[in-house]
Amino acid sequence: MSEYDLAIIGVGAFGSAALLAAARAGARVIGIDRFHPPHTMGSTHGETRIVRAAIGEGVAYTPFALRSFDLWDELARETGAQLVNRCGLLVLGGVLPHATHVAAGFLETTIEAARRFDIAHEVIGADEVRRRFPAYAAFDGDAAYFEPGAGYGIPEKMVETQIKAARAHGAEVQFSNPVSRVVEAGGHHEVTTAQGVLRARKVIICAGAWMNTFLPPAWQAQLTVTRQTLHWFDVGAQAPAFSPARMPVFIWDDLYGFPQVAQGGGAKIATEVLSDVIDPANPDRSVRPSDVAHAEPKVRAHFPQLGRHLRSAVCLYTSTPRFDFLVDAHPDMPGVTLVSACSGHGFKHSAAVGEAVALAALGNAHLEIPDAFRAARALSV
Ligand SMILES: Cc1cc2nc3c(=O)[nH]c(=O)nc-3n(C[C@H](O)[C@H](O)[C@H](O)COP(=O)(O)OP(=O)(O)OC[C@H]3O[C@@H](n4cnc5c(N)ncnc54)[C@H](O)[C@@H]3O)c2cc1C
Numbered sequence: 542m543s544e545y546d547l548a549i550i551g552v553g554a555f556g557s558a559a560l561l562a563a564a565r566a567g568a569r570v571i572g573i574d575r576f577h578p579p580h581t582m583g584s585t586h587g588e589t590r591i592v593r594a595a596i597g598e599g600v601a602y603t604p605f606a607l608r609s610f611d612l613w614d615e616l617a618r619e620t621g622a623q624l625v626n627r628c629g630l631l632v633l634g635g636v637l638p639h640a641t642h643v644a645a646g647f648l649e650t651t652i653e654a655a656r657r658f659d660i661a662h663e664v665i666g667a668d669e670v671r672r673r674f675p676a677y678a679a680f681d682g683d684a685a686y687f688e689p690g691a692g693y694g695i696p697e698k699m700v701e702t703q704i705k706a707a708r709a710h711g712a713e714v715q716f717s718n719p720v721s722r723v724v725e726a727g728g729h730h731e732v733t734t735a736q737g738v739l740r741a742r743k744v745i746i747c748a749g750a751w752m753n754t755f756l757p758p759a760w761q762a763q764l765t766v767t768r769q770t771l772h773w774f775d776v777g778a779q780a781p782a783f784s785p786a787r788m789p790v791f792i793w794d795d796l797y798g799f800p801q802v803a804q805g806g807g808a809k810i811a812t813e814v815l816s817d818v819i820d821p822a823n824p825d826r827s828v829r830p831s832d833v834a835h836a837e838p839k840v841r842a843h844f845p846q847l848g849r850h851l852r853s854a855v856c857l858y859t860s861t862p863r864f865d866f867l868v869d870a871h872p873d874m875p876g877v878t879l880v881s882a883c884s885g886h887g888f889k890h891s892a893a894v895g896e897a898v899a900l901a902a903l904g905n906a907h908l909e910i911p912d913a914f915r916a917a918r919a920l921s922v
Pocket residue numbers: 550551552553554555556573574575576578582583584585587589590591592718719720721747748749750751752769770771856857858880881882883884885886887888889890
């Protein structure tokens with residue numbers, strides 16, 4: 542039976558980051574995935590993810606976002622891959638009565654985090670937004686936070702590059718190989734996969750939308766998987782205003798989105814729908830007319846200059862009751878770390894959380910996991 546210091550189950554955003562950190566630390570590490578990442582079956586696809594440093598979901602997240610920027614910069618230098626485009630970020634709000642991006646007080650918490658961590662930013666009014674960023678017809682009365690160092694990451698490229706770099710540092714991977722069971726056996730763990738059983742001293746499980754299959758029964762009802770739809774709209778003659786050079790990524794009322802990143806591909810804009818709960822064993826990944834009908838009026842109200850709807854894609858959120866992260870030891874197997882860090886906003890923290898859990902499993906803790914991510918808090922309502 543093959544033996545490892547660390548086995549990582551799920552090699553998506555978090556798993557590939559943990560794999561790279563462990564391989565860099567010289568561990569004998571293996572990453573196992575049921576599909577062949579990067580892929581479009583889970584939570585880490587769709588061309589772009591907002592990456593920002595000042596975190597409106599809670600000030601405690603900011604150290605992970607900052608460390609992730611550093612890790613991706615280092616990886617880009619090491620590999621030559623372009624992973625992050627720092628086109629800036631606008632968080633706008635104030636006029637419409639929506640909780641921005643699920644969290645109440647999102648704009649205020651973002652500004653507080655920026656001040657506390659000395660993150661370069663400006664707070665500007667609607668006039669200035671319209672003047673500097675012509676894609677945005679900001680509503681009179683809207684306030685806006687502008688973070689010039691934020692922007693978007695390319696999730697498929699980042700996962701692919703993390704896996705490639707991890708392998709270059711000695712990590713092994715097994716893809717198209719679902720894991721069905723993890724048990725503790727004599728100070729080690731036995732990981733049962735479709736291709737056989739392997740042994741590992743420590744295990745990290747980052748199984749995204751399939752996380753529930755590895756949780757104790759009492760925790761399973763606490764994670765909810767929802768179907769989310771992303772939409773691309775034609776920018777037509779407005780292409781210069783919707784280019785990354787002129788348009789920061791944004792979070793605005795209950796919408797978020799991106800500039801056009803590929804010529805003719807359109808600007809991606811989405812809203813969150815938290816009521817469409819699905820079974821990850823059998824998800825409906827088709828785009829329904831009602832998905833477009835739900836988002837389109839909101840998009841038109843905020844971006845009246847956008848043209849026709851071009852296409853849509855489905856992606857999965859896995860959320861805790863308060864839309865935080867769950868990062869903790871398995872209650873019955875202390876050598877197994879569970880990482881369910883989505884709730885719709887995990888990607889920007891994935892490099893640092895992956896590194897933190899990998900180094901902690903190897904006995905070399907680096908960035909403390911805050912109490913807010915532990916089960917006692919993350920799974921209580
Ligand atoms: C539509 C959408 C928009 C988002 N926008 C943003 C954003 O702008 N900014 C941001 O920061 N975050 C965003 N997020 C959240 C972010 O993308 C996720 O938090 C993150 O990608 C989740 O990564 P993960 O590693 O947990 O899951 P995944 O990347 O899905 O990885 C889980 C992996 O586990 C594997 N797996 C599952 N079960 C098994 C098994 N039994 N055996 C082996 N392998 C298994 C899967 O195949 C998969 O590869 C968004 C999410 C969605 C869906």
